[in-house]
Amino acid sequence: MFDTGRQHGDRPRTIVVGAGIGGLACALRLAHAGHAVTVLDRLPSPGGKMRQVDSRAGPVDAGPTVLTMRPVFEALFADVGARLDDHVTLIEQDVLARHFWPDGSDLTLTNDRTANTAAIDAFAGPKEADAFRRFCTDMERLFAAFDAPMMQAPDPSVMRLTGRVLQEPALIRLMAPLATMRADLRRRFADPRLAQLFARYATYVGGHPAQTPALLSLIWRAEEQGVWVVQGGMHALARAVADLAQAKGAVFRMGADVSRIEVSNGRVTGVTLMTGERLEADTVVFNGDPRALATCALGTGAAQVATQTLTTPRSLSARVWAFASTPDGPDLAHHNVFFAADPDEEFTSIAAGQMPADPTIYICAEDRGQGKDPPLVERFEIILNAAPLTDAPRPEKEAQICHQRTFPTLARFGLTFRPEPDEAALTTPSGFNRLFPASAGSLYGQSPHGMTASLRRPRARTAVAGLYLAGGGTHPGAGVPMATLSGRHAAAAILKDRIST
Numbered sequence: 001m002f003d004t005g006r007q008h009g010d011r012p013r014t015i016v017v018g019a020g021i022g023g024l025a026c027a028l029r030l031a032h033a034g035h036a037v038t039v040l041d042r043l044p045s046p047g048g049k050m051r052q053v054d055s056r057a058g059p060v061d062a063g064p065t066v067l068t069m070r071p072v073f074e075a076l077f078a079d080v081g082a083r084l085d086d087h088v089t090l091i092e093q094d095v096l097a098r099h100f101w102p103d104g105s106d107l108t109l110t111n112d113r114t115a116n117t118a119a120i121d122a123f124a125g126p127k128e129a130d131a132f133r134r135f136c137t138d139m140e141r142l143f144a145a146f147d148a149p150m151m152q153a154p155d156p157s158v159m160r161l162t163g164r165v166l167q168e169p170a171l172i173r174l175m176a177p178l179a180t181m182r183a184d185l186r187r188r189f190a191d192p193r194l195a196q197l198f199a200r201y202a203t204y205v206g207g208h209p210a211q212t213p214a215l216l217s218l219i220w221r222a223e224e225q226g227v228w229v230v231q232g233g234m235h236a237l238a239r240a241v242a243d244l245a246q247a248k249g250a251v252f253r254m255g256a257d258v259s260r261i262e263v264s265n266g267r268v269t270g271v272t273l274m275t276g277e278r279l280e281a282d283t284v285v286f287n288g289d290p291r292a293l294a295t296c297a298l299g300t301g302a303a304q305v306a307t308q309t310l311t312t313p314r315s316l317s318a319r320v321w322a323f324a325s326t327p328d329g330p331d332l333a334h335h336n337v338f339f340a341a342d343p344d345e346e347f348t349s350i351a352a353g354q355m356p357a358d359p360t361i362y363i364c365a366e367d368r369g370q371g372k373d374p375p376l377v378e379r380f381e382i383i384l385n386a387a388p389l390t391d392a393p394r395p396e397k398e399a400q401i402c403h404q405r406t407f408p409t410l411a412r413f414g415l416t417f418r419p420e421p422d423e424a425a426l427t428t429p430s431g432f433n434r435l436f437p438a439s440a441g442s443l444y445g446q447s448p449h450g451m452t453a454s455l456r457r458p459r460a461r462t463a464v465a466g467l468y469l470a471g472g473g474t475h476p477g478a479g480v481p482m483a484t485l486s487g488r489h490a491a492a493a494i495l496k497d498r499i500s501t
Contacts, residue, residue, distance in 0.1 A: 011034055011035060011036045012035050012036065012283060012498060013035070013036045013038075013283070014027075014030050014036065014037045014038070014281060014282065014284070014285065014494070015037075015038050015039075015040060015270065015279060015281040015283070015284050016037060016038070016285045016287055016470075017040050017041075017258050017261070017284060017285065017286050017298075018286065018287030018288045019039050019041035019046035019048060019238075019252070019254070020047065020048025020049060020287050020288075020472070020483065021047070021048065021238055021241065021483045022287050022470035022471035022472065022474070022484065022487040023048070023285060023470050024039070024047075024241040024242055024245060024287075024487065025076055025241060025483075025484045025485075025486075025488060026285050026287070026470045026486075026487035026491045026494075027039050027245045027250050027285075027487075028080055028241055028245040028487075029079060029080060029488065030491050030494065030495075031245050031248040031249050031250040032079070032248050033491070033495055037245070037249070038250070038252075038279070039245070039250060040256040041252075041254055041256065042256065042257035042258070043254065043435070045235075045254060046238050046239060046242040046254070047234075047235050047238035047239065047242075048063075048238070048436075049064060050063045050064055050238040050480070051063045051235060051435075052233060052235045053322050053425075055425075056377065057367075057375065057378065058379065059235070060233070060322045060324060060366060060380070060381065061364070061366060061379075061381055062320055062427060064479070065234060065335065065364040065366075065381055065383075066204075066223070066227060066335065066480075067228045067229070067230060067237070067480060068225065068228075068479075068481060069222055069481035070090065070228060072481040072484050073237070073481075073484065075488075076241070076484060076487075076488070082244060087240040087243070088231070088232075088236055088237050088240040089231035089232075090228040090230060090231070091229045091230075091231060092111070092226055092227070092228050093226075093227045093229060093333075093335075093369050094110055095108055095110055095333040095334070095335075096109045096111060096224075096335065097109055097333060097335040097336060097337055098330075098331075098332065098335070098336045099197055099336075100330065100337070100338045100339065101339050102339070102341045102412065103341075105123065105193065106330070107119060107120070107123045108333070111224070113133075113136055113224065117129050120132045123193075124191040124194060127190065128189060128190065128191050131188055131190070131194075132189075132194070135189075135198070135217075135220075136220075136221075136224065138174045139217055139218045139220050139221040139224075140221050140224075141171070142218040143218045143221035143222065145164060145168060146161070146215075146218065149163075149164045150454065150476065151485060152476075154459070154460060154475070154489040154492060154493065155475075156454075156455060156475070156476075157455070175214065176214035177214075177215070177451055179214040180209065180210050180211060180212060180213065180214060181198075181201070181202050181207075181209045181210075181212045181213070181214050181216060181217055182195070182202075182209040182210045183210075183214070184214035184217065185198050185199050185209075185214075193339070196339055197337075197339070198217060199343065200337065201216070201217060201219040201220055202216060203316060204478070204479060205315065205444055205477060205479065206444030206445070206447065206448060206478055207315065207449055208316075208350065209343070210347060211450075213449075213453070215451070216448060222481070227335070229334055234480070237480075257273060257274040258271045258273055258298060259272050259273060259274045259298070259299070260272040260299035260301070261286065261293070261298045261299055261467065262278070262301060263299075263301025263302060263464055266464065267465040267466050268284045268301075268302075268464055268465065268466035268467040269466075271284060281466075283467075283498075284466060284467050284468070285469070285470055285490055285494070286467065286471075287469075287470045287487075288436065288439075289436055289439040289442070290306035290309050290445070290458045290469055290473045290474060291306065291309035291310070291439065291445075291473070292437055293306055294306045294309050295438050301464070302464050302467060304464070305458070305462045305463060305464060305467065306469070308446070308456055309446060309458070309473075312447060313390070313446070313447040313449065314388040314390050314391070314439075314440050314441075314442035314445075314446065314447060315442045315444035315445055315446060315448065315478065316385050316386065316388065316443065317385075317429035317432060317442055318383050318385055318386050318429070318432070318443055319383075319398075319402050319426060320382070320384075321380070321381065321382040321406065321421050321425050321426055322379075322380070322381050322382075322425055323417075323421035323425040324377050324378065324379050325377065325380060325417040325418060325421065326376055326418045327365075327378060327380075327415065327417055328415070328417075328418070329414040329416060330413065332363065332365040332368060332415075333365065333368060333369060334364065334365055334366070334369030335362075336363040336364075337360065337361070337363075338361045338362075338363070338409070338410060340358045341358055342358065343360070345357075345358065346358065346359060346360060346385075350385055350387050351391070352391075353391040353392030354392070355398075355401060355402065355405060356384075356405070358409065359385070359409065360385070361383075361406060361409060361410060362383045363382050363383075364381040365380060366378070366380065366381060367379055380417070382406060384402065384405070386428075386429050386441075387429070388429060388439075388440045388442040389429050389430065389433055389440040389441045389442075390440045392429070394428070394430045399423040399426050399428070400423075403423075407420050428441075429441030439473075443478070444472060444473075444477070444478035445472055445473030445474070445477070445478060446473070448477070454475075454476070457473070457474055457476075457477060458475065459489075460475070460489040460490040460492075461497075468490045468493060468494055469490065470487045470489075470490040472486070474490075475489065476489075
């Protein structure tokens, strides 16, 4: 039976609603600090979007696939007296990704800048190799400049960022503040394939390249610093954090669906489950899309939280195939991208709420990149960018059309699967909205479009005393490392506020 916390004495009672990586990172730190932590989630296992589904070859990841910024996870474990390597096995990838174009060309990028420069020289010529070298240097400078005052800071501000730029005025040119990623990359690279490749990083934060600020090309630097495969899948990382939190006393209740966050006199008092059970708490951390609070999906008590999500455009959604099959065709790495012939048409269609006729297709070959030959039947996750439900109603015969846009397209690249997956293997924007209520199917929260978009994200603290936010929909934003940092920010705010009180 669930312990309401009344017998915990002076230990503060904290409920974390949602067991995504942000909520898990917060729960782990608070449990280590002595809080009586209970984690509630409507899904059957922890991880949130880092989820797995069954296949005939075993569990297959159906969420995030790229793990970068390893120091974020090392710090999470170190902060609670543990070592990352003792709880999860990470395998660094020599090959970052393989890229294929309809004209038959392909480019493999690795974790070695010198090797990448040589590969681009062979792929597109010496001028483009020089352009790539300059691009890497510029993105390295931008990442170093904005990591501390933006991503690592719990409350970044225009003043703080301006101060950082004034320390190094040359950053203004590198930021290209009036340009989008697409425009800046087309200025940098004469070869449209390279501009298309690096513009794809806009989708890592749910953006369209033609509307995402040029500054976010620094995402490339995060990937250049290293990409890791998690042994057992990305879900294994979430499970490791959850297990450690539980070892430190956190209680997990999976399949516990929260109907309301209770607020009295401007202060959170607990939550009520769909079953009618009420759980008291001194602190509640909401690890879900903040839009759920603003839309009153969790009651009216927190309706004043994250109201900007009601008017700010949503980030991209996706159509995701997760299945097991035997492939035939080009040699795949763990991460692979098959590009559309016309990126402008692709993103114009998505912006109009339509399914592109010629999509870019990302494939994660989950059994590759682990130092051994893949099995005969491999596990795959295939991702196609899609509009959120705010921009597009569910089309008729969505699964059938998506299948037609996915597998015949890959067949033109020479890649086939035996057997091809059926409709049960597909998650659509509507499916993501059901999994993550009030998200409108968006996988990254608010849209990253506009130079100040990152400053408009909800922060860990809210206007309701005792209510805090964590997850990819809050600062510092989307992606597994960023959501993990959000958990750190939430835990630090809670501990600081408790000391202040």
